[in-house]
Amino acid sequence: MHPANPFDSDDLEADKLHEECGVFGILGVADAANFVALGLHALQHRGQEAGGIVSYDPDEGFNSARRFGYVRDNFTNATLMRTLPGALAIGHVRYSTSGKKGAVIRDVQPFFGEFAMGGAAIAHNGNLTNAIQLRRELIERGSIFQSSSDSECIIHLMARSMGRTIPDRMKEALRQCEGAFSIVAMTRSKLIGVRDPMGVRPLVMGRLGDAMMLASETCALDIIGAEFIREIEPGEMVVISEKGVESFRPFEPRRPQPCIFEYVYFSRPDSVLGGKSVYEVRREIGRQLAREAPVDADMVCPVPDSGTPAAIGYSQESGIPFEMGIVRNQYVGRTFIEPTEQIRNMGVRLKLNVNRALIRGKRVILIDDSIVRGTTSRKIREMILEAGAAEVHFRIASPPTVWPCFFGIDTPDREQLIAARMSETEIRDYLGVDSLNYISIDGLYKALGEENGRDPKAPAYYDAVFTGDYPIAPVDMIEKGFKLKPAAE
DSSP, X not given: OOOOOTXXXXXXXXXXXXXXXXXXXXXXXXXXXXXXXXXXXXXXXXXXXXXXXXXXXXXXXXXEEEEESOHHHHTTOHHHHTTXXXXXXXXXXXXXXXXXXXXXXXXXXOEEEEETTEEEEEEEESOBTTHHHHHHHHHHTTOOOOSSOTTHHHHHHHXXXXXXXXXXXXXXXXXXXXXXXXXXXXXXXXXXXXXXXXXXXXXXXXXXXXXXXXXXXXXXXXXXXXXXXXXXXXXXXXXXXXXXEEEEOOSOOOOOOOBTHIIIIIXXXXXXXXXXXXXXXXXXXXXXXXXHSOOOOSEEXXXXXXXHHHHHHHHHHHOOOBOOOEEEOTTOOTTTTXXXXXXXXXXXXXXXXXXXXXXXXXXXXXXXXXXSSSHHHHHHHHHHHHTTOSEEEEEESSOOOOSOXXXXXEOOOGGGOHXXXXXXXXXXXXXXXXXXXXXXXXXXXXXXXXXXXXXXXXXXXXXXXXXXXXXXXXXXXXXXXXXXXXXXX
């Protein structure tokens, strides 16, 4: 017998890892804020708590709007959008970080600062791993913070810089920052994009006629019909103006390590990342999983929607039919499950429903992208068995999530990660399934085109949630008592 999971939750979204933000900016098109709103809508999967837009117009100066909720519920309002005139604008969507309750509007980006040479706004995707240290030093030197966001440190560091231009000040500020940062910023005449030296979080450049734009993912370019030009490279800063695009390398070079979880779950499957189709990578993960963990069954069923491409790959490789045994209700908002305790307890059933006629009497392989706490997986198994399934087999399209991330993923504490507390066999027994297998870390790398799997001495991707190997020590968390993986583990 295993102890009941003390972190039980009926909320499907609470049992997933979440990206913390998405960014978008555009220069050179009338009513730029409307295009930013469309781009943010395409990036809504990267953050659903709040969004913000800052625009610049020569006659009216900088204007901003920050709102809680979905982009579609706020930035489709014509009256609001008229308050954001100009041909230059940036925006940000946010997902609240782990453990923060009662978020306030001042935490919503983009952040704005007024400098001697003019104003600047900044939107940041990622986490600074030395933010607490920076904040403490800045406060001791007289800075007054308005938010709890680590991103505000960048504005204060820029304010203290002696650089002659805003891009110069940004370079100096970011050289003092450690961790992950993909940034879209703006001045009165420039659109600026920066990616940290490891390139942990994505950032791409596009063109629409004479307009230029920056976005977290290519799907945000597609929604406005823009042409994908290229990715901003790790450690690169681009400054876009009417004169064109300038490229700088302001940081000491490091070996790039983009986040592997972007391929597993975060990025939209219709995006292209690192020259690879996210959809095709996920399908190949499913193929590799079928090779590593075959099982005799009647159907392959995804846990929608993130498990679908991997389930297709598993089906294609195994020859077992792909079926939509679980259907997702696309119209349940995050706030719908608040009114009563009875409705809250319905949890997963509000969002997922089993196709009983299809499932009854069948041996079912369920494909999901990950298991975090395990509570949702257990409830899904219960629903499948209640529908009359003969057997339930879980196959997971990522290795066990054993360590928290400090580089831009909202991750529970390690004690809340089921794979950090139980072996694979114990997780199988806790979930009550007939079998459980994760893809191996080498198998995941092979699905990404690394023929020899993961090189432990120089991994091609940032994969700390699976391995505990942090390319940059999370100094803030170590200061709080977090213990890194022992060398022999």
